[in-house]
Amino acid sequence: MASLAQALENSNNWFANGEFFTKLSSLVNIVSDSKNSVSVEDLTSYYADGLSDILEELGLQTEIIDNPIKNGPPFLIGTRLESSQLNTILLYGHGDTVPLQEGQWFEGIIPNELKIIDDKIYGRGVADNKGQHLINLLALLSVLKIRKKLGFNLKIIFEMGEEIGSPGLFDLCEQYKDYFESDVLIASDGPRVAINVPTIFLGSRGAINFELEAKYREGAHHSGNWGGVLRDPGVRLSHALSVITDKYGKILIENWKPTSLTEEVRHRLKSLPTTISETLEIDENWGEPGLSSNEKLFGWNSFSILALKSGNIDVPVNAIQPSAKALCQLRFVVGTDSNKVISYLRGHLDHHGFKDIEIITEDAINFEASRTNLNNIWLEKVEHILEKFHGDKIHVIPNLAGSLPNNCFTDILGIPTIWIPHSYKECSQHAPNEHVPIKLLRNSLLLMTDLYWNLGKDV
Numbered sequence: 001m002a003s004l005a006q007a008l009e010n011s012n013n014w015f016a017n018g019e020f021f022t023k024l025s026s027l028v029n030i031v032s033d034s035k036n037s038v039s040v041e042d043l044t045s046y047y048a049d050g051l052s053d054i055l056e057e058l059g060l061q062t063e064i065i066d067n068p069i070k071n072g073p074p075f076l077i078g079t080r081l082e083s084s085q086l087n088t089i090l091l092y093g094h095g096d097t098v099p100l101q102e103g104q105w106f107e108g109i110i111p112n113e114l115k116i117i118d119d120k121i122y123g124r125g126v127a128d129n130k131g132q133h134l135i136n137l138l139a140l141l142s143v144l145k146i147r148k149k150l151g152f153n154l155k156i157i158f159e160m161g162e163e164i165g166s167p168g169l170f171d172l173c174e175q176y177k178d179y180f181e182s183d184v185l186i187a188s189d190g191p192r193v194a195i196n197v198p199t200i201f202l203g204s205r206g207a208i209n210f211e212l213e214a215k216y217r218e219g220a221h222h223s224g225n226w227g228g229v230l231r232d233p234g235v236r237l238s239h240a241l242s243v244i245t246d247k248y249g250k251i252l253i254e255n256w257k258p259t260s261l262t263e264e265v266r267h268r269l270k271s272l273p274t275t276i277s278e279t280l281e282i283d284e285n286w287g288e289p290g291l292s293s294n295e296k297l298f299g300w301n302s303f304s305i306l307a308l309k310s311g312n313i314d315v316p317v318n319a320i321q322p323s324a325k326a327l328c329q330l331r332f333v334v335g336t337d338s339n340k341v342i343s344y345l346r347g348h349l350d351h352h353g354f355k356d357i358e359i360i361t362e363d364a365i366n367f368e369a370s371r372t373n374l375n376n377i378w379l380e381k382v383e384h385i386l387e388k389f390h391g392d393k394i395h396v397i398p399n400l401a402g403s404l405p406n407n408c409f410t411d412i413l414g415i416p417t418i419w420i421p422h423s424y425k426e427c428s429q430h431a432p433n434e435h436v437p438i439k440l441l442r443n444s445l446l447l448m449t450d451l452y453w454n455l456g457k458d459v
């Protein structure tokens with residue numbers, strides 16, 4: 001008689017016999033930096049050389065679909081239909097990564113080669129997202145091997161462009177809406193709230209990037225000859241920035257504030273640990289006054305200056321610069337009028353006398369905010385299974401503080417989205433030394449095996 005214990009043992013064996021490491025290693029060996037990819041073919045090889053054997057073992061009928069957007073990397077989609085009477089779970093993952101950042105990692109680490117140091121596995125993509133979707137695929141495989149069926153239908157979407165804003169994913173979901181028809185998305189990305197407690201998040205914050213520029217003339221002008229009679233773009237831009245937030249980061253544009261921090265959301269956020277990080281000290285007085293750190297992070301919007309430039313700070317000259325530029329970002333939760341963020345900013349700057357500051361939005365990478373309701377039946381079901389496995393309360397947050405193309409699933413496919421992250425905040429995602437502790441990977445694989453087993457058990 002097939003049992004959950006056997007499926008868990010099968011998953012445990014992936015670790016004991018080193019197969020998990022070997023498989024993850026083969027995925028990390030495939031360089032899939034979507035920002036600097038030489039060709040779309042390079043990215044596509046992740047499907048054929050990386051995932052195809054597991055997908056075949058899972059009995060998925062897969063196909064590679066050209067990106068609806070020109071020069072965008074192709075998608076891998078697939079289905080495994082067991083019965084029209086069963087629920088259908090959609091799995092998403094992204095095989096692309098941020099740049100390798102070679103030479104900036106701990107000594108002896110080559111980013112596209114796995115290395116274990118102090119019970120942590122290092123390598124580009126280990127946390128974001130190769131390790132995470134590998135866990136889900138192997139957990140599914142364990143259930144299938146033991147039970148000979150999943151007990152639900154499975155559909156998959158893989159992309160190779162998440163790190164460059166998921167080009168074409170929106171259109172793909174539109175075009176293949178019927179193909180992807182499912183009951184729920186269960187996927188993994190991002191970090192847990194706390195390393196030892198499973199986390200569920202139900203969506204993501206969005207992000208809008210834009211540039212602010214003060215550009216007055218061609219070329220710099222000697223400050224001895226012109227200082228006092230020429231507008232200084234650095235000074236003007238600094239003042240313009242100062243009306244967007246106050247000196248403590250509180251947003252000053254009224255229409256940029258969200259309307260979604262409800263009592264229900266606050267209640268869920270109250271059950272999270274109040275310490276945001278063990279390793280990084282939080283600036284308590286930063287951001288919206290009166291909110292807890294968790295409310296600021298998961299329930300509110302934040303404005304950042306990502307880069308700032310006027311003149312050349314390495315080789316300064318005594319001159320009034322011709323221009324100054326700031327690359328800015330608004331991270332926002334649902335309940336923010338995202339289509340009007342830029343026009344609200346324009347109005348605000350104009351109102352404060354900054355008509356000369358231009359807002360540039362070309363080439364901006366934007367993500368929409370989205371989330372599934374906290375009173376969703378799938379949340380209840382999955383939360384219950386994870387809590388039983390964990391033996392205690394787990395962490396449920398309305399959305400990730402970061403961004404994901406989650407709105408493709410909630411808004412276009414119209415399905416609830418349950419994200420179960422298999423990494424932790426200190427994983428150095430998007431930075432040198434990306435890693436995940438082996439213990440966390442192993443725990444996540446068992447957790448997902450248990451979840452998939454239980455979701456398919458009533459067959």
Ligand SMILES: [Zn+2]
Nearest residue numbers: 098128163430
């Ligand atoms: Zn990422």
